[in-house]
Amino acid sequence: MLRSAATRRVSKHEAAPSFETSAFRALLRMRVVHGCGHRSNTMTDPIKPQSAQDVEAAVQAALADGRTLETVGHGSKRAIGRAAQWDGTLDLSALAGITLYEPAELVLSAKAGTSLAEIEAQVAANNQQLAFEPMDFAPLLGTEPGRGTLGGMLAANLAGPRRIKAGAARDHMLAFSGVSGRGETFKSGGRVVKNVTGYDLSKLMAGSWGTLTVMTDATIKVLPRPEAQESLGLFGHDSVDAGQAMRLAMNSAGESSAAAHIAETAVKRLPIASLATNGRSVTAIRLEGVPPSIAHRRELLRSILRPYGDIATLDEADSQALWRAVRDVTPFAAAATGVDRPVWRISTAPTRGPEVGALLTASLGAEVLYDWAGGLLWALVPASEDAGVASVRKIVAPAGGHATLIRASAAVRAAVDVFDPQNAAIAILTRRVKEGFDPKGILNPGRMYAGV
Amino acid sequence: MSNLKMPEVEQSVLSRRDDIVAALRAIVPGEGVIATEREMKPYESDGLTAYRQIPMVVVLPDTTEQVSRVLRYCYDNGIRVVPRGSGTSLSGGALPLADGVLLGMGKFNRVREIDYENRAAIVEPGVTNLAITKAVEDEGFYYAPDPSSQIACSIGGNIAENSGGVHCLKYGLTTNNVLGCEIVLITGEIVRIGGKHLDAGGYDLLGIITGSEGLLGVVTEVTVRILRKPETARALLVGFPTSEDGGDCVAKIIGAGIIPGGMEMMDAPAIRAAEDFLHCGYPLDVEALLIVELDGPEAECTHLMTRVEAIARGCNASVIKASQSEEERLLFWAGRKAAFPAVGRISPDYYCMDGTIPRAKLPLVLQRMREMSEKHGLRVANVFHAGDGNLHPLILYDANKPGELERAEAFGSDILRLCVEVGGVLTGEHGVGVEKRDLMPAMFNDIDLAQQQRLKCAFDEKGLLNPGKVFPTLHRCAELGRMHVHAGKVAFPDLPRF
Ligand SMILES: Cc1cc2nc3c(=O)[nH]c(=O)nc-3n(C[C@H](O)[C@H](O)[C@@H](O)COP(=O)(O)OP(=O)(O)OC[C@H]3O[C@@H](n4cnc5c(N)ncnc54)[C@H](O)[C@@H]3O)c2cc1C
Ligand SMILES: Cc1cc2nc3c(=O)[nH]c(=O)nc-3n(C[C@H](O)[C@H](O)[C@H](O)COP(=O)(O)OP(=O)(O)OC[C@H]3O[C@@H](n4cnc5c(N)ncnc54)[C@H](O)[C@@H]3O)c2cc1C
Numbered sequence: 037m038l039r040s041a042a043t044r045r046v047s048k049h050e051a052a053p054s055f056e057t058s059a060f061r062a063l064l065r066m067r068v069v070h071g072c073g074h075r076s077n078t079m080t081d082p083i084k085p086q087s088a089q090d091v092e093a094a095v096q097a098a099l100a101d102g103r104t105l106e107t108v109g110h111g112s113k114r115a116i117g118r119a120a121q122w123d124g125t126l127d128l129s130a131l132a133g134i135t136l137y138e139p140a141e142l143v144l145s146a147k148a149g150t151s152l153a154e155i156e157a158q159v160a161a162n163n164q165q166l167a168f169e170p171m172d173f174a175p176l177l178g179t180e181p182g183r184g185t186l187g188g189m190l191a192a193n194l195a196g197p198r199r200i201k202a203g204a205a206r207d208h209m210l211a212f213s214g215v216s217g218r219g220e221t222f223k224s225g226g227r228v229v230k231n232v233t234g235y236d237l238s239k240l241m242a243g244s245w246g247t248l249t250v251m252t253d254a255t256i257k258v259l260p261r262p263e264a265q266e267s268l269g270l271f272g273h274d275s276v277d278a279g280q281a282m283r284l285a286m287n288s289a290g291e292s293s294a295a296a297h298i299a300e301t302a303v304k305r306l307p308i309a310s311l312a313t314n315g316r317s318v319t320a321i322r323l324e325g326v327p328p329s330i331a332h333r334r335e336l337l338r339s340i341l342r343p344y345g346d347i348a349t350l351d352e353a354d355s356q357a358l359w360r361a362v363r364d365v366t367p368f369a370a371a372a373t374g375v376d377r378p379v380w381r382i383s384t385a386p387t388r389g390p391e392v393g394a395l396l397t398a399s400l401g402a403e404v405l406y407d408w409a410g411g412l413l414w415a416l417v418p419a420s421e422d423a424g425v426a427s428v429r430k431i432v433a434p435a436g437g438h439a440t441l442i443r444a445s446a447a448v449r450a451a452v453d454v455f456d457p458q459n460a461a462i463a464i465l466t467r468r469v470k471e472g473f474d475p476k477g478i479l480n481p482g483r484m485y486a487g488v
Numbered sequence: 489m490s491n492l493k494m495p496e497v498e499q500s501v502l503s504r505r506d507d508i509v510a511a512l513r514a515i516v517p518g519e520g521v522i523a524t525e526r527e528m529k530p531y532e533s534d535g536l537t538a539y540r541q542i543p544m545v546v547v548l549p550d551t552t553e554q555v556s557r558v559l560r561y562c563y564d565n566g567i568r569v570v571p572r573g574s575g576t577s578l579s580g581g582a583l584p585l586a587d588g589v590l591l592g593m594g595k596f597n598r599v600r601e602i603d604y605e606n607r608a609a610i611v612e613p614g615v616t617n618l619a620i621t622k623a624v625e626d627e628g629f630y631y632a633p634d635p636s637s638q639i640a641c642s643i644g645g646n647i648a649e650n651s652g653g654v655h656c657l658k659y660g661l662t663t664n665n666v667l668g669c670e671i672v673l674i675t676g677e678i679v680r681i682g683g684k685h686l687d688a689g690g691y692d693l694l695g696i697i698t699g700s701e702g703l704l705g706v707v708t709e710v711t712v713r714i715l716r717k718p719e720t721a722r723a724l725l726v727g728f729p730t731s732e733d734g735g736d737c738v739a740k741i742i743g744a745g746i747i748p749g750g751m752e753m754m755d756a757p758a759i760r761a762a763e764d765f766l767h768c769g770y771p772l773d774v775e776a777l778l779i780v781e782l783d784g785p786e787a788e789c790t791h792l793m794t795r796v797e798a799i800a801r802g803c804n805a806s807v808i809k810a811s812q813s814e815e816e817r818l819l820f821w822a823g824r825k826a827a828f829p830a831v832g833r834i835s836p837d838y839y840c841m842d843g844t845i846p847r848a849k850l851p852l853v854l855q856r857m858r859e860m861s862e863k864h865g866l867r868v869a870n871v872f873h874a875g876d877g878n879l880h881p882l883i884l885y886d887a888n889k890p891g892e893l894e895r896a897e898a899f900g901s902d903i904l905r906l907c908v909e910v911g912g913v914l915t916g917e918h919g920v921g922v923e924k925r926d927l928m929p930a931m932f933n934d935i936d937l938a939q940q941q942r943l944k945c946a947f948d949e950k951g952l953l954n955p956g957k958v959f960p961t962l963h964r965c966a967e968l969g970r971m972h973v974h975a976g977k978v979a980f981p982d983l984p985r986f
Contacts, residue, residue: 220939222933231844231913232917233913237696237943240695240696242695243691259747283605328791336785436683437689455689466691469691469943471946473939
């Protein structure tokens with residue numbers, strides 16, 4: 037607590053000028069509006085820190101008053117997740133800017149509120165990419181596309197189709213600094229790609245949905261972008277055959293970087309004309325790399341997949357469009373299906389995927405889109421009061437894995453567990469970990485689990 | 489050993505030793521409990537042999553249930569526990585405690601399940617790294633992380649240290665290749681995390697257990713990702729007149745969008761030691777030697793070899809040799825892989841360091857290291873995972889000469905501080921253990937370290953699992969958990985209020 041003591045002293049002796057930032061003004065403004073220390077359930081003006089120090093001051097102030105804070109990056113998708121309420125909002129979008137980018141060292145550091153679009157454009161200009169292919173939820177949620185920040189991406193542990201080859205955000209997060217729920221600024225990790233010094237707290241931040249720490253800066257690993265890509269398409273298979281074909285491809289020397297299966301109904305909603313009009317389900321395998329390698333692997337996969345009938349090749353442009361659509365689950369886009377139909381995201385073992393999907397269809401009438409060679413299911417279910425939660429949990433549990441309710445109305449999200457309920461041992465660990473970072477439960481409390 | 493402070497011995501525990509041994513025998517019968525000094529001797533140190541300590545007692549369980557009962561007993565009785573895999577740690581992570589149980593996991597040596605369809609293998613933690621590959625190679629698969637110690641080190645130890653290998657630039661470290669595990673907490677509770685699916689539904693506990701150096705729980709089962717073996721692999725041997733040229737070449741290869749399967753560099757002393765030892769055809773008139781391995785389909789290797797050769801030529805390479813056969817490829821690697829023993833031949837003892845630096849700082853770091861070498865009066869040879877900036881300086885010394893070990897350690901500390909100073913880190917793959925424990929403040933301040941320790945507290949409130957490792961100062965969890973905010977009282981009276 038040395039640090040807070042120091043902060044206290046500064047603000048006492050130098051008074052307002054040292055905190056002459058908009059965060060400070062926002063704090064003051066909120067004091068005027070809501071009085072001292074009163075909890076308010078109405079949405080207040082967000083606090084918009086301009087610096088990491090502002091974030092620390094804001095968290096300390098919230099702590100002192102026992103107020104909870106919701107952290108948002110671009111906040112474009114705030115209505116998602118467990119429906120909980122917070123006393124104030126910490127808007128990190130002004131905490132933006134790439135602070136270090138060394139392509140040859142494969143690292144990039146930026147402030148947490150930096151827009152993902154800016155980062156992706158920067159690295160693309162150097163023929164690099166975020167290999168884990170973070171998805172854009174906008175189509176699914178019917179929100180403004182192209183939004184999202186570095187902090188939000190990491191806190192959500194996003195990953196797209198390349199997850200099965202290149203990992204998720206967790207695998208590319210090298211370091212961060214941030215402010216814990218104790219109001220203390222701390223850091224973890226390093227700006228080099230290989231580091232085992234101390235606990236790997238970055239892993240814990242990835243997927244913690246801002247419930248442990250407000251990240252102010254982060255460093256990620258960036259990798260070369262493949263020179264070329266194309267995809268192979270198989271047609272008219274059911275999910276069981278498709279699952280087999282995808283696993284066959286993944287387990288061969290074909291080095292595919294993605295494998296997905298899209299059923300007939302969903303195919304019609306794909307942005308690739310040749311597929312959408314074909315009318316049959318598509319099972320797609322992506323090949324990336326240098327052209328001579330792709331050529332070789334194309335032939336290898338063609339011969340392995342011969343039993344599955346005709347094989348089409350999607351050129352670079354179609355392949356890109358297809359995988360963007362799979363990544364962002366556009367066949368289930370709000371615009372296509374209506375935003376009221378809930379969407380579940382389920383991670384399971386690839387061999388179990390098709391069976392889970394079939395059960396979801398049988399019991400809930402779900403439409404299922406398979407990514408990760410059958411290990412990731414996006415399930416679109418009919419609108420209902422509980423999004424079919426009981427059936428989903430009952431079907432996923434024996435297969436192993438987890439299901440998260442990604443899209444649903446606020447009323448539904450308030451009524452059901454959005455994240456997978458945890459067993460007792462994990463729940464206790466989760467709570468203890470939370471207490472270690474945020475003992476007073478002021479950071480995004482309840483976003484993942486009640487009381488966490 | 490030189491000035492290493494370990495947690496003060498609990499006399500109250502030591503004085504109950506006979507009872508404790510008897511109680512442990514009741515849990516793990518027969519030869520599973522070792523209590524004579526002579527038989528415990530092999531466990532007195534790990535790969536960092538400069539530090540030695542005979543434990544209070546060695547326990548070798550062979551079921552998860554036994555592990556659970558042993559830990560519960562230790563928890564109830566306030567007894568410290570040090571987990572151990574194969575004992576190859578180079579940072580003293582498995583160094584025993586005089587008043588502690590050394591929990592050897594060597595009997596957990598079965599491969600439980602191989603699931604090719606899901607590209608996963610479930611193994612016990614005592615299975616060696618290489619044994620996983622051996623178990624799946626007939627089907628054309630392998631386990632990617634390949635520490636040089638792979639014939640000996642256990643997968644449980646790999647998890648604890650988040651170990652890497654020469655192929656981790658392309659294929660990732662242990663943490664990127666593990667899907668799930670079963671751990672036993674110090675309370676005896678058995679917790680399963682992950683499985684054959686990807687990512688955690690909640691907090692990524694698997695991600696923090698990996699690399700936690702045996703401080704959070706004892707790993708009793710591991711699910712790893714297995715991969716299809718690349719069709720071919722070819723290696724290129726490239727010599728440079730200066731280390732700057734070598735570093736430049738590495739940067740340009742990556743800049744060209746090529747991530748080789750492996751990319752290793754050696755400096756002149758290391759090259760000479762390896763060549764004298766194995767005669768693998770290394771050029772002796774170069775300052776830096778780079779081994780670049782490209783793997784994948786033949787067509788890809790050939791294509792990329794041509795490009796890497798062109799880049800190397802543009803970086804003043806004085807020697808370029810492409811492997812023409814599998815034998816030759818293995819020969820190129822033989823020298824690098826045997827670099828430690830090779831250096832062992834030219835010096836009675838050597839001390840292996842493990843910092844990571846931003847690669848661009850290599851010439852500066854090598855220059856400063858030469859100066860330090862003069863200052864400390866000890867020679868140093870360097871091997872370098874060039875792709876990811878992980879440097880292994882080998883400091884040559886003679887433990888029989890008074891003061892040399894201390895000088896070697898001081899030299900090592902200087903090197904690691906230098907790594908941090910240039911923007912790097914204290915350890916790239918060997919872990920903190922006891923070795924780098926007291927250097928942690930060079931990278932982290934008190935708040936950073938306290939936050940890490942609070943994670944430890946979430947798993948092991950009493951601090952019984954592997955204490956004295958990783959953290960330079962031990963704090964009680966109660967003290968770390970204290971918050972200076974009290975009901976009704978405001979902790980920051982001078983901050984602007986809402
Ligand atoms: C169960 C659940 C499901 C979700 N599903 C979707 C979804 O389907 N689509 C979607 O778009 N979004 C979803 N989100 C929200 C998530 O916001 C995004 O996907 C995210 O990437 C959007 O980026 P953003 O910058 O707008 O982040 P935000 O929406 O502002 O924030 C995303 C999450 O990260 C946290 N966060 C943001 N910045 C930081 C930071 N600097 N430090 C710590 N934490 C931070 C937030 O508190 C929030 O929990 C979901 C959230 C939850 C809880
Ligand atoms: C010649 C040589 C070369 C090496 N090369 C490399 C290399 O290339 N890359 C690399 O990363 N490392 C390397 N190492 C270091 C070492 O081999 C690794 O750190 C290895 O992972 C240790 O495994 P182990 O089974 O020997 O573990 P041990 O040395 O027995 O233990 C290491 C740590 O793991 C903990 N631990 C062990 N088993 C468990 C368990 N089941 N549950 C919980 N905690 C456990 C111990 O408490 C200790 O903290 C090398 C070592 C040597 C001697």
